[in-house]
Amino acid sequence: MRINKFLAAAGVGSRRNVEALVKAGRVQVNGETARELAIDVDPNKDEVKLDGKPLRLANRVYFAMNKPKEVVVSVSDDRGRTTVVDLLETRERVFPVGRLDYNTTGVLLLTNDGDFANALTHPSNEAPRVYKVTLDRPLESDDRRAALAGVRLKDGVGKFVEIKPGGSRGDRWIISCHEGRNHFVKRMFHELGYRVRSLERLSFGGITAKGLAKGEYRALTKKEIEYVYREYGS
Ligand code: URA
Numbered sequence: 001m002r003i004n005k006f007l008a009a010a011g012v013g014s015r016r017n018v019e020a021l022v023k024a025g026r027v028q029v030n031g032e033t034a035r036e037l038a039i040d041v042d043p044n045k046d047e048v049k050l051d052g053k054p055l056r057l058a059n060r061v062y063f064a065m066n067k068p069k070e071v072v073v074s075v076s077d078d079r080g081r082t083t084v085v086d087l088l089e090t091r092e093r094v095f096p097v098g099r100l101d102y103n104t105t106g107v108l109l110l111t112n113d114g115d116f117a118n119a120l121t122h123p124s125n126e127a128p129r130v131y132k133v134t135l136d137r138p139l140e141s142d143d144r145r146a147a148l149a150g151v152r153l154k155d156g157v158g159k160f161v162e163i164k165p166g167g168s169r170g171d172r173w174i175i176s177c178h179e180g181r182n183h184f185v186k187r188m189f190h191e192l193g194y195r196v197r198s199l200e201r202l203s204f205g206g207i208t209a210k211g212l213a214k215g216e217y218r219a220l221t222k223k224e225i226e227y228v229y230r231e232y233g234s
Pocket of ligand 1 (some may be wrong): 099100101102104182183184185186187200
């Protein structure tokens with residue numbers, strides 16, 4: 001098995017991401033630093049280490065969590081705050097697929113399958129995200145049109161794909177977008193002169209956390225995993 005395939009299957013990252021680890025000299029095979037990608041390893045015989053720690057092939061696991069507020073989307077937190085990984089019981093080393101802010105709630109996916117995570121988060125795959133947003137004041141029609149046409153952000157133009165009413169007062173909306181830049185929804189509204197009072201992700205790549213209480217999680221179904229690979233995998 002090629003070294004990059006082994007590393008991805010060990011849950012270290014996507015096949016594309018793990019190549020950088022090899023090039024950086026962080027991977028050892030039987031005590032020797034591996035610097036080339038054209039290396040084959042036998043998972044039953046060879047000892048592969050990352051930064052000196054032994055790796056083994058992991059079972060692939062996939063979860064959807066209903067993220068509560070005040071939980072960090074990260075594997076660990078240097079300020080000692082609870083992370084989404086703390087809330088999940090599994091013997092595999094999982095990581096979150098993309099990010100949600102500390103106070104954003106809703107569906108968050110966690111896995112140890114780097115290719116799955118990459119399929120959903122790579123910008124060119126345009127996996128859809130749907131959010132329920134509450135603003136500090138009613139959204140004006142001109143601003144709604146501007147958010148659909150494109151808003152200049154410091155890291156490039158952003159736009160929403162759809163904006164549907166989420167209530168009758170004009171301050172609640174259901175937003176669809178195809179990208180996951182940091183604080184994307186908040187930055188879009190901030191640029192238009194609004195403050196986001198609350199944000200909940202309703203779906204990501206078609207997967208929802210329906211029926212889960214805050215902090216609860218479930219395993220993805222085979223159908224959901226296959227759907228993601230079919231729609232967004234390369
Ligand atoms: N956009 C944001 O601003 N925050 C999130 O948590 C997700 C999308």
